[in-house]
Amino acid sequence: MSKPSVFVTRIIPDRGLAMLRERCDVRVWEDELPTPADVLRREVAGVDGLVCLLSDRIDAALIEAAPNLKVISQYAVGFDNIDVKAATARRIPVGNTPGVLTETTADLAFALLMAAARRLPEGERYVHAGKWKTWGPMLLMGQDIHGATLGILGLGRIGQAMARRARGFNMRVIYAHSRDVPEAASLGAERVSLDELLARSDFISLHTPLTPATHHLIDAAAFGKMKPTAILINTARGGVVDPDALYQALAGGRIAGAALDVTEPEPLPADHPLLTLDNCLVVPHVGSSSTATRGQMAVMTAENLLAGLRGERLPHCVNPEVYA
DSSP states (O other): OOOOEEEESSOOOHHHHHHHHHHSEEEEOOSSSOOOHHHHHHHHTTOSEEEEOTTSOBOHHHHHTOTTOOEEEESSSOOTTBOHHHHHHTTOOEEOOOSTTHHHHHHHHHHHHHHHHTTHHHHHHHHHTTOOOSOOTTTTOOOOOTTOEEEEEOOSHHHHHHHHHHHTTTOEEEEEOSSOOTTHHHHTEEEOOHHHHHHHOSEEEEOOOOOTTTTTOBOHHHHHHSOTTOEEEEOSOGGGBOHHHHHHHHHTTSSSEEEESSOSSSSOOTTOGGGGOTTEEEOOSOTTOSHHHHHHHHHHHHHHHHHHHTTOOOSSBSOGGGGO
8 A cells, every 4th residue: 555645845853754754655855945836836736745834835726736635734833824724625634833832932032032131142243353352341231131021912822931931030021912811910920001011111022923913013103112222022923023113223223122033024135234233133033943842843743744644633733623
């Protein structure tokens, strides 16, 4: 009996890839860059299963070009790159990897907060440039983290993990969310309006999904409501922040700094204006990038895919209505 055919749009950790190769006929796009659209369309034409990443556009046309497709398994928590409605119309379950990267991403978000607050990237460049001649009382003064106010936009899993870390630094935590979050009380987090969060926060950490309502939610008007000493941290989605408005706010001293794991566009071109600013720290979307977390994501991705190929319910399904 022939094995089901699977296309994987990028190399993923061996823990998951080995599971797939044991049970499936697997083809993997091995280039560092995403699978080109024409190659992806050709590869999915006859496959039973697809493993994809956030950088892959899985739209209705691509789904229709794959008549044998039984399951889509996303190697990520987010899935805004997939036309889930089109998949559901074809009765194709879509899987993701929720929960596993919560703590790892919160670690990175808090690391970005600390690095921006204490101007660590600037300090490293200062040393490597040979400018460090002596200790100086005015040299690279940053901001205190302990006792400061952290505003969290979106108190979901990662936002809550961020709040737990903030408590260790005796920070005041406020949050803006579409509803009251029951866990907020145990975190010592106070719910406020978005405007109040912008006005009161010393640090603002974004943990909201990208939707039409949140696209460019942090725009010129939002920056105008922030403290001039405020620092913005984004480990959510790049499109939540208007990059042109962010540049103007940073270059004009409207806010003190920003630390970004995600950008719009992504990746950020090397000649982008934001990369000319000392007070803007940008890293290449590494929020979940620890060996343990990325390996577990691969396992979850494989488990979703294999369940779908067997006709079983996916352990982590974003469109459970396909089973109705």
